[in-house]
Amino acid sequence: MSNAQNIIAEIDTFLDKSMLRKSKITKQELINFIEQKWQEADKEKYNIHQGSIFIGRMINEYININDFENMMRWIVEMDAHSLSKKHPAYINSYYNGECCLECGNEEKALEFFKLCYAENKDYIFTRAPFCYQFFNKHLENPKELTNKKDSDEEGFDIIFELKYWQDFFKENEKLYYNLLDEDGEIVEKPTTDQQNGLEYLQKNQEIILRNLLNELLKKYPDLQNIYNYSEENKQDFMPDLKGIQDFLDLLTPINFYVTSVIKEGYPYIGFGFSCSWDSEHGLGVMTHKDRIIEIAGADIAFDTWTAEKDLK
Incomplete structure (x- = not known):
């Protein structure tokens, strides 16, 4: 065998x-x-x-x-x-x-x-x-080369600094974010409402992160049951937690998405994290202002359908 x-x-x-x-x-x-x-x-x-x-x-x-x-x-x-x-x-x-x-x-x-x-x-x-x-350079008859634009330049990844988040996770890296249009496509410039969302996030970054982690802490025991790690691996990947500070070793914020779904002049924003318990799918959180809408895999961070469902 x-x-x-x-x-x-x-x-x-x-x-x-x-x-x-x-x-x-x-x-x-x-x-x-x-x-x-x-x-x-x-x-x-x-x-x-x-x-x-x-x-x-x-x-x-x-x-x-x-x-x-x-x-x-x-x-x-x-x-x-x-x-x-x-x-x-x-x-x-x-x-x-x-x-x-x-x-x-x-x-x-x-x-x-x-x-x-x-x-x-x-x-x-x-x-x-x-x-x-x-x-x-080693061809007998070298080919005439043209300058090509790297396809990775497309996408308009923009850097955003959240000092409180950096201090909490002890990370010096800034977050990248994307602006999404009505079709879920990445665009370069924010609308007025999206800019409102970015400013709100900057001013309220502490309460947003704390709300996010508190909501995740409530859901965490259910996630432990779903992933069902063996006793041998549980302590490494999904240990029991006492408070939100314990997420420090388990989560790393990666990026976020500012959607074009708007409520009361502010966009829904989704956050993506790498997490110890699911290296393949990661963790995603959809928010509106400082309210947590849904927590799931990383793809929920750009799932506008989740935001639109909350509007109804």
């Missing part, structure tokens, strides 16, 4: 623990754990989708410490995974070349890029600029 699924689950849990705010797991301990567990798993690990994610994680870990030899060893593991076998060879060659270039080995990167180019002459020029610019 295969042991791969259970070992993949162990790795997943360990990774989740390493990302907790209170985690003391070092990068080297993380690398050592995955190395050991990966060796223990049988060949079925190459057929499990999550396995390819762990391989990619290890490739990046070794790139970050500039360990080319181990990075290449994990690239071989990626090539052995069933997911890689579903891709055209030129896609795998490009990926390998990008990793080699990031790890500082230009000679090996060029080797992979040439394989990619031989099979598909256009693909590399649709990928990361640092890769195709490097490769283009």
Whole structure:
């Protein structure tokens, strides 16, 4: 009987623990754990989708410490995974070349890029600029390159400072927010009502956060029952709490959305958090002024239907 699924689950849990705010797991301990567990798993690990994610994680870990030899060893593991076998060879060659270039080995990167180019002459020029610019210098007839706008520039992420929130969560990072139009699309400039909401949030940030955490504290026992962590993992991911201060180690505010749903001249605003008990879906809270409308997964933060339902 295969042991791969259970070992993949162990790795997943360990990774989740390493990302907790209170985690003391070092990068080297993380690398050592995955190395050991990966060796223990049988060949079925190459057929499990999550396995390819762990391989990619290890490739990046070794790139970050500039360990080319181990990075290449994990690239071989990626090539052995069933997911890689579903891709055209030129896609795998490009990926390998990008990793080699990031790890500082230009000679090996060029080797992979040439394989990619031989099979598909256009693909590399649709990928990361640092890769195709490097490769283009080695072509006998270099391609004329045009300046491309990074698609990540679209979206109008705007920085917003909530000093009380930063102090509470002991975070220096400012929050990003998006303004949503009537179709739920991100826009650049706030309406008068949305600007009212931003000003209200700035002036009332303490009471909003306290109301939010108090409401979450009431709901927390039900969430514990839903997630039903084992006694072994409960203390790490979803421990019993005495008060809102205990959320410090469990939550991190990420962003918020100012919707175009308006009530009494103020918009509904949704907040997104990462949370220890659900690294995949996170936590979302929809609010109106200092009133908490709903708490659910992170997608509730931009769910205008929830806001519109509250209007009725």
